[in-house]
Amino acid sequence: MTHNKLIYYNPELKEKARHLRNESTFSEILLWLKIKGKVFGYEFHRQVPLDEYIVDFYCHELGLAIEIDGSSHDNKYDYDLKRQRRLESLGVRFIRFEDIDVKRNMNDVLRTLEFVISELEKEEGKR
Secondary structure, three states: OOOOOOOOEOOOHHHHHHHHHHOOOHHHHHHHHHHOOOOOOOOOEEEEEEEOEEEEEEEOOOOEEEEEEOHHHOOOHHHHHHHHHHHHHOOOEEEEEEHHHHHHOHHHHHHHHHHHHHHHHHHHHHO
16 A cells, blocks of 8 residues: 655745754654654654645655644634645545643554554555
8 A cells, every 4th residue: 555645845844844843742752752663554754744734744655644733723723624624635634633642642542543544554455
């Protein structure tokens, strides 16, 4: 299952993405330590520019974005929805976790991620 659909991005976002990688939140670091290195059989990248946006984590093979919703998302529901809908229109799939869940319920977060990946694999198998 490798479709690695390329999604072009605004090159001006590259430097901002690098900055975000260097300034990761605690929950982003915690999740990264659990998903890096193809733990689930797929490679995730941190702070990935897609179109006019940057997602927390992205797997090109699955077309899956992982977002951690913490305080930076407070009062930004409309923006986040617009952003997610735009990226979904380009074929990106989303899974969102609350910041507190990453910190307190990592096993549940990882089980959920594993389930979503297995569902995407099944979906790909049907094509």
